Amino acid sequence: MVRKEKAVIVDGLAGGKGQAEVYHVVSEEEMMGHGRLYARVVLKPNSSVGYHQHVGETEPYLILKGKGTFIDNDGSRTEVGPGDVCIIDVGHSHGLENNSDEDLEFMALVYMDEVK
Amino acid sequence: MVRKEKAVIVDGLAGGKGQAEVYHVVSEEEMMGHGRLYARVVLKPNSSVGYHQHVGETEPYLILKGKGTFIDNDGSRTEVGPGDVCIIDVGHSHGLENNSDEDLEFMALVYMDEVK
Numbered sequence: 001m002v003r004k005e006k007a008v009i010v011d012g013l014a015g016g017k018g019q020a021e022v023y024h025v026v027s028e029e030e031m032m033g034h035g036r037l038y039a040r041v042v043l044k045p046n047s048s049v050g051y052h053q054h055v056g057e058t059e060p061y062l063i064l065k066g067k068g069t070f071i072d073n074d075g076s077r078t079e080v081g082p083g084d085v086c087i088i089d090v091g092h093s094h095g096l097e098n099n100s101d102e103d104l105e106f107m108a109l110v111y112m113d114e115v116k
Numbered sequence: 117m118v119r120k121e122k123a124v125i126v127d128g129l130a131g132g133k134g135q136a137e138v139y140h141v142v143s144e145e146e147m148m149g150h151g152r153l154y155a156r157v158v159l160k161p162n163s164s165v166g167y168h169q170h171v172g173e174t175e176p177y178l179i180l181k182g183k184g185t186f187i188d189n190d191g192s193r194t195e196v197g198p199g200d201v202c203i204i205d206v207g208h209s210h211g212l213e214n215n216s217d218e219d220l221e222f223m224a225l226v227y228m229d230e231v232k
Binding site for chain 1: 178180188200204225
């Protein structure tokens, strides 16, 4: 079956500022217990994903387009662009800022701790 | 931690023709038992992902760039482009063709049947 991504506009993603367009690839139900979010995210200029913790799960980001600043679990800030993967361990925190004048596009996948 | 995607060149992906660049976001080990592949794939012109079955798992595709032809489990063929999501059920088969002169770029996520 072929269908379109499911677009949702979010103001202040994870407590951040500005606006994000979240394009869901599959629903949480379709992740069959493995995760709770799989989406392409377009973070608008001067917007951010607020710094937030992932208890019992993790969330790698893959940057597709634009420029951003990744805030890691230790508070360190790293400039990121296309092809960069931002990894955190289960239980850790992260954030992402788009302080540029262009869209920052990335893939987000939230999946759970190890299958027991 | 920020790192680069891990690039692997594959000839004849899943028994298909031509060449694909597979950019791994995380390793199978990092998927912690939930899946076995999470990657951005660049399918070169006149190349294909061979028609193949997913036993005990599924694999949605998200088309990012270019034009392709999705072959579904029932053999039907659908033209796809950016923003299209190609879904199959657990146990079903699929394939993807790039019969154009430009790269076809998509996200591939292979994850397992329902967590019991």
